[in-house]
Amino acid sequence: MSPAAYIDRHASEVVRRLRWLVGCATVNPPGEHYDEITRWLTRELSSVGLQAKRLTVPQSWMKRYLPPEQQGFPRFNVLGKLAARGARRTIHFNAHYDVVPVSGRWKHGSPFSGKVDRGWIYGRGTADMKGSISSLLLALQSLRATGVKPNFNVEVSFTADEETDSALGANWLVQHAPIRPDYAVVMEGGEGSTVCCGHNGVVWLEVTVHGRAAHGSNPRAGINALEKMSALVVGLEEYKRRLERRSFVTPEGVTMHPTINVGGVFSAGPGGKINTVPALATFSIDRRVLAIENHAAAERELRVVLAATARQIPDCRITVAKTSENFACFTPPKHPFFAAAADSVTRVRRKPTTFNVSTGFNDMHFFSHHLGIPTLGYGPGGEDYHAVDERARVRDLVDAAKIYADLLTTFAG
Ligand SMILES: [Zn+2]
Structure with a gap:
């Protein structure tokens, strides 16, 4: 048989x-x-x-x-x-x-x-x-x-x-x-x-935006981390367009582009209250890396883009941590x-x-x-x-x- x-x-x-x-x-x-x-x-x-x-x-x-x-x-x-x-x-x-x-x-x-x-x-x-x-x-x-x-x-x-x-x-x-x-x-x-x-490969980053708490009745005394985060996220649109211009055609003829998914997870820091100016905001970025891209360079580029975007927003201070990656x-x-x-x-x-x-x-x-x-x-x-x-x-x-x-x-x- x-x-x-x-x-x-x-x-x-x-x-x-x-x-x-x-x-x-x-x-x-x-x-x-x-x-x-x-x-x-x-x-x-x-x-x-x-x-x-x-x-x-x-x-x-x-x-x-x-x-x-x-x-x-x-x-x-x-x-x-x-x-x-x-x-x-x-x-x-x-x-x-x-x-x-x-x-x-x-x-x-x-x-x-x-x-x-x-x-x-x-x-x-x-x-x-x-x-x-x-x-x-x-x-x-x-x-x-x-x-x-x-x-x-x-x-x-x-x-x-x-x-x-x-x-x-x-x-x-x-x-x-x-x-x-x-x-x-x-x-x-x-x-x-x-x-x-x-x-594809993947790099997962967690971006933390550091603001300053203040009483909700006096928002100008604080730095609103959520507002800074929002501006930062909008600022990433240009980078998305840059990624879209890169491509890789697979053996079966499918065209792939690198991508970022922003905010799959996002949160306020501890102590968030309706009457408090948020002092902390964090969000995740999932960067998909094409098989033909250099993994380390892709991560470096994203970190540079984040830093440069944050610099253009007044009082926007961020820290970035890598939570996971796969090649x-x-x-x-x-x-x-x-x-x-x-x-x-x-x-x-x-x-x-x-x-x-x-x-x-x-x-x-x-x-x-x-x-x-x-x-x-x-x-x-x-x-x-x-x-x-x-x-x-x-x-x-x-x-x-x-x-x-x-x-x-x-x-x-
Ligand atoms: Zn499986």
């Missing part, structure tokens, strides 16, 4: 595993049920023939990267390895196992139901991205059961915290785990007939690894395949940027990521399993 035929015959396995994964509510923050899910994932990897172990993130890293209220939630990453006889090169598959918090009313009651309804499986994490984990496990199971040898050594990592900043997940893994991949597949970013070859990545899809993946997608889905560059970021850059290896994004995907009634289509889960098995057995590397 071929691996594809085996996968068709065992399609119920992809649902069984995904239901279990969805039921294990690994909500992040704060990082719940990580212990339980990583024990299960380690066992499942062993059961499909890999040498698997769970890696505990050291206390010192926890202290450095997690806020105090999350210190009681230990972090783990799972690593599996399969040595293929005669294979010289290694493909690494990665997925994150954490999910974003839930809200709203779900069609099937609990957001962790894993209910199957007309060919879709519902629940937090079905699309992002526990479905990928389930598809990969079935792909590996099919190779073992049919005795078809992969052309590559296989490494698999299931990592924590992608929904926050990956510091103790993929970031820790690429620096400390015993891995040596030649290629990486991060199992999200591309789906359907689209393979992801890169993604962009892009591999031109001329590389044979990308051609092979596209061929696998086309063979299984019987449609031409295109390459995209994702506006959102994922863990690809840790492999592409840090390890410097060709890295692509592809998974079963789904609908309503991070939203109510998140779901994945069973047929796409099965197809993704076939695509992973096909890539491992057809790409010559």
